[in-house]
Each structure stands twice: as C-alpha cells, then as structure tokens.
Amino acid sequence: MKSLFFILFFFSCTVCFSQQTEEFRQVKNYYNQHRSMLNNEFKKKFDAETNNVIKTSIKQDFLFFMKKMDSIENTALVGALLKVRNTEDLSNLEVNKKLNPSKDQNEIFPYTDKxxxxxxxxxxxxxxxxRLFYSDGVYSETNPVKxxxxxxxxxxxxxxxxxxxxDNFTxxxxAEIALYSLSEKFSPAVINGDPVRYRFRLPLTLNIE
Incomplete structure (x- = not known):
C-alpha cells in the first residue's frame, strides 16, 4: 500500500501565465463518463445474478476493469502534462523576447498583505x-520517496x-499531474489591494508499504 503525506510551505513572487486546466479537465471528464457506464453495466449484471460465487467473480472483474481504467487515464494525463508544459514554455519564451527590462514581471515580493x-x-x-495523486504510477526502489x-x-x-x-522522475x-488537476481556483494574493502572482512550495513524501 502506498500512502501520501505532505507539508505545505509558501512564499510570494510574480511569475507568468495561467494554468491550462482545460487539458486535464477534458481527460478527467472523458474517463469519469466511462467509469460511470462501466459501473452501471456491472451493477446490472451483479444485481441480476443469484449465485454468490458468481457475484464475487463479477465484483472482482469490476475492480480489475476499474484499475485498468485508472492506468489508461494516467497515460492520457501524462500526455496532457507534456502538452501544457510545452505550451507554457513557449509562452514564457515569447514573453521574455518582448519583456521590457525596466518592468521585470518576474519580481519576487518580500511580503503580501494577503x-x-x-x-x-x-x-x-x-x-x-x-485524492488526485495516482500512487500506482510511482516506481521506486527506495522508501520513502520525496x-x-x-x-x-x-x-x-x-x-x-x-x-x-x-530525485524520482515518476x-x-x-505530483505535477495532481497539482494541475486541482478542481478549484485559489483566491489570489494581494498587495495594497491589488492581486499579485504568488508561489507555493509543496513538499511531498510517499511511503510505500
């Protein structure tokens, strides 16, 4: 069994560009719809069966299919991560070319009011x-992983x-997929009543038992 523990630290700064959440939202919605359909079909089969041995077999098949679905979805999320990262990197390059040196958009603020x-x-x-972290996608010979x-x-x-x-790529x-898949937006940091960009640092530790 793999369990995830983490502590949240944060500090403020300004950086560029917004999250490409749509890529991850599309993947999540697609596979959730398929999970729902599979669940309905297996439930019909389970409810119609009277033999307890066969019922147990149906339940095991259902769990097997759901585990496979998780793995397939993760592959799609890896693709979404690569696409989002490439988009952000290209956007950063474009901004750096146009950036006015007198207006440094990467300034790190020493404090925020909120x-x-x-x-x-x-x-x-x-x-x-x-909840979003897919621990079965982590492969490591060391424990814990940080x-x-x-x-x-x-x-x-x-x-x-x-x-x-x-140190562990997987x-x-x-971890990056889980953060990009967050369903809610933050309330922004504020300085002098104005929203500013803000950086969080999130240490993660995975214990593999």
Whole structure:
C-alpha cells in the first residue's frame, strides 16, 4: 500500500501565465463518463445474478476493469502534462523576447498583505492533492520517496508553472499531474489591494508499504 503525506510551505513572487486546466479537465471528464457506464453495466449484471460465487467473480472483474481504467487515464494525463508544459514554455519564451527590462514581471515580493488561499484552506488543498495523486504510477526502489513541488498562483487564481524537483522522475510527474488537476481556483494574493502572482512550495513524501 502506498500512502501520501505532505507539508505545505509558501512564499510570494510574480511569475507568468495561467494554468491550462482545460487539458486535464477534458481527460478527467472523458474517463469519469466511462467509469460511470462501466459501473452501471456491472451493477446490472451483479444485481441480476443469484449465485454468490458468481457475484464475487463479477465484483472482482469490476475492480480489475476499474484499475485498468485508472492506468489508461494516467497515460492520457501524462500526455496532457507534456502538452501544457510545452505550451507554457513557449509562452514564457515569447514573453521574455518582448519583456521590457525596466518592468521585470518576474519580481519576487518580500511580503503580501494577503496570501493566496485554496477554497476550504490548506487542509482542503492537502486532501484534494492526496485524492488526485495516482500512487500506482510511482516506481521506486527506495522508501520513502520525496519531492518538492513549486507552483504559481496567478492573479486570476489559476495555477501555472508546476515543477517538481525530487530525485524520482515518476513521483515528480504524478505530483505535477495532481497539482494541475486541482478542481478549484485559489483566491489570489494581494498587495495594497491589488492581486499579485504568488508561489507555493509543496513538499511531498510517499511511503510505500
């Protein structure tokens, strides 16, 4: 069994561009629809069966298909991650070419009047990341596995530039997918009444038992 634990730290800064959530939303919606259809079909078969041995077999088949669905969905999410990252990198290159050196959009603020917040607070963010994290996609010969994920909360509350820098590539990738898949927007950080870009750092530890 794999269990995920993490502590949330944060610091403020300005960085560029909003999160491409649509790519991940489309993948999630597509596979959730298929899970619903599979669930309905297996439930009909299960309810119609009177033999308890066959009922148990139907249940095992259902769990097997759902596990396969999770794996297939993860492959699609990896593709979405690569597409989003490429889009953000290209956008960053374009902005850097046009950037006026006298107006540094990457300035790091020493403080904020109000930090960025996820709906429901830090505990809600922790629960959402743990729910979205696909631990079966992590392959490691060491235990525990650790990474640090940094991401930017934009002025509009979306997140961007999610980067995990741990030693395990598969753990980094799943952490980034989980962050990009967050369903809610943050309330932005504020300085002097104006929203500003804000960076969070999220250490993650995965215990494999």
């Amino acid at each position: 930090t960025a917040d996820y709906p429901g607070g830090i505990n809600a963010l922790r629960q959402e990341v743990a 990474t640090n994920v940094a991401f930017v909360v934009e002025k509009n509350g979306k997140i961007s530039n999610v980067k995990a820098d741990g 753990f980094n990738r799943q």
